[in-house]
Amino acid sequence: MNKFNITHLRELEAESIFVIREVAAQFENPVMLFSGGKDSIVMFYLARKAFWPAKVPFPLMHIDTGHNFQETLDFRDNLMQETGTNLIVKYVQDSIDQGKVAEETGPNASRNKAQTVTLLDGLEEGKFDCAMGGGRRDEEKARAKERFFSHRDEFGQWDPKNQRPELWNIFNGRKNIGEHFRVFPISNWTEMDIWQYILLENIPLPSLYFTHERYVVERDGTLLAKSPYIKLKDGEKWQKQIVRFRTIGDMTCTGAVNSKANTLEDIINEVASTRITERGGRADDKRSEAAMEDRKKEGYF
Amino acid sequence: MSEEKFSTKGYLDMELLRFTTAGSVDDGKSTLIGRLLYDSKAIFEDQLEAIEATSKKAGKDQVDLALLTDGLRAEREQGITIDVAYRYFATPKRKFIIADTPGHVQYTRNMVTGASTANLAIILVDARHGVIEQTIRHAFIASLLQIPHIVICVNKMDLVDYSEEVFENIKKQFMNFSAKLDLPDVRFVPISALKGDNVVNESKNMSWYQGTTLMYILENIYISSDVNLIDTRFPVQYVIRPQNKEFPDFRGFAGRLASGTLKVGDEIKVLPSGFTSTIKSIHLFKEELTKAYAPQSITITLNDEIDISRGDMIVRTNNTPKISQDIDIMICWLGNEPMQLNGKYALKHTSNDVRCLIKEIVYKVDINTLERTNDKSFKMNDIGRIKIRTTKPLFFDSYRKNRITGSVILIDEATNNTVCAGMII
Numbered sequence: 001m002n003k004f005n006i007t008h009l010r011e012l013e014a015e016s017i018f019v020i021r022e023v024a025a026q027f028e029n030p031v032m033l034f035s036g037g038k039d040s041i042v043m044f045y046l047a048r049k050a051f052w053p054a055k056v057p058f059p060l061m062h063i064d065t066g067h068n069f070q071e072t073l074d075f076r077d078n079l080m081q082e083t084g085t086n087l088i089v090k091y092v093q094d095s096i097d098q099g100k101v102a103e104e105t106g107p108n109a110s111r112n113k114a115q116t117v118t119l120l121d122g123l124e125e126g127k128f129d130c131a132m133g134g135g136r137r138d139e140e141k142a143r144a145k146e147r148f149f150s151h152r153d154e155f156g157q158w159d160p161k162n163q164r165p166e167l168w169n170i171f172n173g174r175k176n177i178g179e180h181f182r183v184f185p186i187s188n189w190t191e192m193d194i195w196q197y198i199l200l201e202n203i204p205l206p207s208l209y210f211t212h213e214r215y216v217v218e219r220d221g222t223l224l225a226k227s228p229y230i231k232l233k234d235g236e237k238w239q240k241q242i243v244r245f246r247t248i249g250d251m252t253c254t255g256a257v258n259s260k261a262n263t264l265e266d267i268i269n270e271v272a273s274t275r276i277t278e279r280g281g282r283a284d285d286k287r288s289e290a291a292m293e294d295r296k297k298e299g300y301f
Numbered sequence: 302m303s304e305e306k307f308s309t310k311g312y313l314d315m316e317l318l319r320f321t322t323a324g325s326v327d328d329g330k331s332t333l334i335g336r337l338l339y340d341s342k343a344i345f346e347d348q349l350e351a352i353e354a355t356s357k358k359a360g361k362d363q364v365d366l367a368l369l370t371d372g373l374r375a376e377r378e379q380g381i382t383i384d385v386a387y388r389y390f391a392t393p394k395r396k397f398i399i400a401d402t403p404g405h406v407q408y409t410r411n412m413v414t415g416a417s418t419a420n421l422a423i424i425l426v427d428a429r430h431g432v433i434e435q436t437i438r439h440a441f442i443a444s445l446l447q448i449p450h451i452v453i454c455v456n457k458m459d460l461v462d463y464s465e466e467v468f469e470n471i472k473k474q475f476m477n478f479s480a481k482l483d484l485p486d487v488r489f490v491p492i493s494a495l496k497g498d499n500v501v502n503e504s505k506n507m508s509w510y511q512g513t514t515l516m517y518i519l520e521n522i523y524i525s526s527d528v529n530l531i532d533t534r535f536p537v538q539y540v541i542r543p544q545n546k547e548f549p550d551f552r553g554f555a556g557r558l559a560s561g562t563l564k565v566g567d568e569i570k571v572l573p574s575g576f577t578s579t580i581k582s583i584h585l586f587k588e589e590l591t592k593a594y595a596p597q598s599i600t601i602t603l604n605d606e607i608d609i610s611r612g613d614m615i616v617r618t619n620n621t622p623k624i625s626q627d628i629d630i631m632i633c634w635l636g637n638e639p640m641q642l643n644g645k646y647a648l649k650h651t652s653n654d655v656r657c658l659i660k661e662i663v664y665k666v667d668i669n670t671l672e673r674t675n676d677k678s679f680k681m682n683d684i685g686r687i688k689i690r691t692t693k694p695l696f697f698d699s700y701r702k703n704r705i706t707g708s709v710i711l712i713d714e715a716t717n718n719t720v721c722a723g724m725i726i
Contacts, residue, residue, distance in 0.1 A: 005525050006596065008317035008396045017598035018557045021539045025611055025652070049586040050598070053551055054543035137387045144386040163384065164719045165410055165635050167417040168708045169557070170649050174717040188398055190389045200313060 009197050012189055016043070017050040018169060019148055019185040023130055024050075024057050026173035027181070030130040031123070034060040034087070036072035037248040038205060039134035041079075042194055043186050045203050047132075048083065059086040061131070063119050065111040066093045067229045067251045075206040090122035110252045120156045123180060130173070130181040138190045148187050154178040191246075192271055199264040208245045209267070211260050216241050222255035315391070318524060321400040321415040321448070323439040324425030329456045333425065333494035334388060334401060335366025340501035341516065343390035366494075385415045394520040409668070409682035410635040412439065413722050416446040417708070420524050423452050423515070428461045428491070432474040434669040440475070441668055444482040445631060445684065445724065447701060449527045451487045452518055459493040463506040481671055483701075490515050528595050532698060533561030534622060534706050535615040536651035541600055553584065553600040554609055559651065559705035561617075563601065564592035570621065571607055572614045572696045578605040612653040614696045614706075622696045622706055629663070629726040631700075633684050636713060636720030640679035640687075646720070647712040650695050651705065656714075661688040686726070700724035 006014070020043075023030050032047060034040045047056045062076065080087045092111050095101050101117040104110060123131055137144045147163055149171045164172055173181055186194075198205065215226035215238040224230055226238050229252050243256035244267075261267045324330035337343075352368040359365070388399040400415030402408070416422060422443045426436050443451055453475055461467045468491045479487065490499055491510055498504035501516040513521075538556035563569075567580045583590040584600040593599045601615070609615075616622065634640050640659060648657040664673040665685035679685065700707030711721035 005316065006594075007313060008315045009313065011317050011596065014557060014596055014598040018538070021555055021598070025539050050555070051539075051541055052584065052586045052600070053545075053548045053553075054541050055545075138389045144388065145384050165414045165722070167414055167710055167719070167722050168705065169418075170651075170708065170710050172649065172710065172712055172717070172719045174647070174712060176717065188387070188389075190391070190396075192391065193396070196313060 009193060009200060012186075012193055013046065013049070013197070015169075015188060016046045016185040019171070019183065020047050020050045020132070022171050022173070023132060023183050023185075026171070027130040029126070029128050030058045030132065030183075031061045031088070031126060031128040032056070032058060032132040033119075033134070034062050034076065035134070035249065036062070036068070036076045036206060037134070038194055038198065038209065039136065039186060039189075041203060041205060042189075042197060043132065043134040044079075044085075045201065046185065055084055059088055059126075061088045061090065061122055061126070061128075063115045063122065064089050064091050065115055065250045066091060067111060067227070069206075069208055069225075069248065069251060071206045071208050072248055075204075079204075088122070088126065090118050092118045094118070095121065110250060112250055112253055115250075123156070128180065129175070130183055132183045132185055134186055135184045136189050136191075136194075137184075137187050146184055146187065148184055149173055150182040150184065151175065152180050152182060156180070158182075192268070195264065195268050195271055199268065206248065208248055211242055211244045211262050211266075213240055214243050214256065215239065216243060216256055223257065225251055225254075225256055227251045315394070315396050316524065317396050317398065318421065318519060318522070319398045319400065319419050320421040320423060320519065321402055321412070321419040322423045322425070323402060323412050323415075323442070324456075325427075325433065325435040328425040328427050329367075329494045330401075330425050331367030332365075333423070333454065333456065333492070333500065334399060335368070336494045336497055336500045337399075337516065338388070338390055339366055340497060341390060341392050385411050392516070392520060397519065409438065409442065409684070410633060410722075412442050413446060413633045413635070416442055416448055417704075417722070419446075419448050420527050421450040421452065421519070421522065422448045423454055426453060426455050426471055426475075428455050428457045428464075428467055428471065431467075431471050432478070436475070437478055437671065438668045440479055440482055440484065441666075441671060441684075442633075444484050445633070447483070447704060447724075449486060449524070450522055451484055452515065453487065453489045454494075454515060455489065455491045456494055458491045458498060458504075458507065459496050463491070463498075463504070465507070465509040468510075478671070488512070488518060490518070529560035529703050530562060530594060531560070532620055532622070532703060533563060533617045534559040534651075534698070534703065535561075535563065535601070536653070536706075537609055537611055537613045537615060538652045540610060551602065552606070553602050554615065555598075555600040556652065557598040558593055558595040560595045560703050561620075562592060562594040563599075563615075565590075568618050569603070569615050570618045571609055572616060572621070572624065573694060574607070574609075574613070576605070576607045577618055578603040578607055580604075612651075614651065616696075622698050624694050624696050626691045626694050627660075628689050628691065628695065628697070629686065630689060630709065630723040631684070631686050631726060632679070632711075632724070633722045634679040634681055634720065635722060636718060637681060638713065638720070640683075640721070642677075645714070647714050648689075648691060648709055649712065650697065650709045653693075653695060655691045655693045655695065657689045657691045657711065659687060660690050663687060689723075697725050699726060 092115050095118045096103050101114045147166045216223040217236050244259045245256050261270045322330050356365040386401045390397050402411045402415035424439045455468050455471050472489050492499045499514045536556050537554045541553035541555050543551050565580050570577050581602045581604045583593050644659050648655050662677040663686040667674050698706045707725045709723040710719050713720045
């Protein structure tokens with residue numbers, strides 16, 4: 001490689017930093033969604049890079065389903081404290097208590113859909129005109145068509161047939177009052193890119209991503225972690241297994257995988273040889289072929 | 302993703318190639334992308350299972366690779382691609398981003414969008430039909446958007462008995478009309494996306510073909526010279542003033558180098574003020590760099606206190622862009638509503654926001670014949686040349702020299718929609 005060649009990770013980094021700065025410049029009151037998962041950890045890290053030595057000029061928001069792993073919450077709180085970042089937490093439980101959304105029932109009950117209500121309320125309450133999310137286009141078919149700057153109407157809805165064309169690196173964030181934008185700074189990253197970048201930059205992660213022993217139950221090909229939120233069906237039982245998580249989300253629908261990967265290098269080798277997509281471990285996407293598309297139209301991230 | 306194990310080091314050294322694909326409805330574009338992903342082992346088991354099930358349900362006897370790239374429900378129902386979709390895969394040599402754009406007549410705007418960031422375009426030609434109107438249109442757009450490399454894939458060779466004569470004729474047909482276009486690097490590959498000939502693996506059916514496979518081109522084509530490293534242009538995107546105890550006087554100018562290089566000590570000039578200074582430091586997070594080059598995102602500080610804000614541009618004192626309010630542009634109209642002569646639109650150029658007036662329509666191009674026409678109404682998908690006047694001077698280069706400082710978008714102020722892609726002449 002010649003001396004002016006930029007590697008693909010540095011090119012992705014430069015692109016994401018550009019997008020995040022564009023958000024800070026174009027919107028009056030942006031917010032960055034933070035779930036405590038690796039994608040949002042990388043996105044937040046890129047935001048810190050974008051504005052250093054100043055602090056990140058917008059708050060972070062976490063939509064807490066109430067079904068989070070304690071490790072994720074501890075990690076989140078430490079990171080916010082270390083970086084002096086303003087974090088807003090919105091609870092799905094509050095939306096349920098206020099009767100805005102009904103809790104799903106049954107053995108596969110999940111709050112994944114309910115969190116859209118909490119999210120939209122949180123955005124409205126804070127009068128945020130732009131919310132950045134860590135969605136990646138390689139995750140799922142409906143995400144492959146997302147723009148970096150995704151316009152939402154006053155109901156927070158996405159209209160996939162009526163998206164603004166996005167050319168070169170010129171981003172059009174103009175909107176009417178009451179409308180807002182979703183922006184996806186790491187759109188072009190793949191799962192592999194994320195892991196390689198974490199290794200390259202030595203970014204700390206919650207311990208859930210690395211191998212550990214845990215009680216799990218196998219359901220529809222997914223290993224679900226033992227928690228008060230999962231009710232065993234007939235014939236199911238908790239089993240102690242050596243696992244790690246490829247994604248970290250709500251405990252009711254985030255599956256673990258059997259793995260002994262203990263270092264970032266181990267994980268990268270595992271990702272390189274694995275034959276299942278990371279969302280393949282998520283029960284919420286298996287509900288129907290267009291599950292993600294339907295949730296996104298309603299305002300899901 | 303390949304079966305070979307990625308060495309961590311190797312992966313950290315990879316380059317990124319962005320390419321776009323164009324073809325008409327039945328040219329087999331989705332099948333080609335499916336084939337690239339499938340033969341380079343970038344398909345996951347759960348994805349494969351899903352498309353196997355769908356293929357079976359649709360009564361097909363072999364796996365329909367095209368299903369891999371069909372995104373939204375409406376498309377699956379209608380069996381067509383309706384928007385730009387982005388796909389990702391990597392081989393041990395490179396990482397690839399595909400902007401998958403549909404080939405319908407009414408979707409010129411999608412190809413323009415996909416082409417705007419591409420290093421390379423694959424244009425599909427059906428071996429049975431040869432060069433058709435849509436091929437001409439795709440090549441014209443590739444030339445208009447200045448995609449540095451073009452690969453013409455003559456597909457469905459299996460349906461013409463892998464005939465060398467058919468391939469050579471199509472090559473000749475293409476060269477005949479493309480002489481009128483500005484295409485610096487064109488290659489031809491005979492393929493069968495359905496059977497896998499010359500896509501990732503060499504064909505056993507075309508021994509007469511001496512060239513390389515499509516994948517070999519994608520992995521090896523030289524792209525470093527696609528970035529303009531000569532004309533230094535640094536549009537200021539954001540001003541960073543921490544005003545904290547550790548950095549009380551830090552005043553950094555953040556942005557992405559559009560082209561060229563910058564190093565500490567360089568003499569620079571700020572536009573539009575014209576003030577000059579020298580570079581004191583270059584930052585990327587906690588790291589201090591001695592030099593930076595396009596397309597890096599950096600923050601710089603200067604040795605003099607100059608008033609600089611978003612929309613300004615930092616350049617070298619001896620190499621400056623053009624500065625004008627009267628600008629000639631080639632455009633592709635993207636909006637639902639036709640262009641209004643003497644109409645006013647918002648205009649975005651680098652980090653600058655201005656307004657502009659459509660002063661004159663010079664000509665429109667018939668994109669099927671490439672002739673200039675007298676019809677001067679611009680509707681969606683129309684391409685041509687216009688003159689505009691902006692409310693403030695822009696600092697720009699010709700699009701041919703610089704894809705970033707040479708491009709603009711126009712926005713309808715009533716709807717806020719992006720209605721026009723413009724390339725400065």
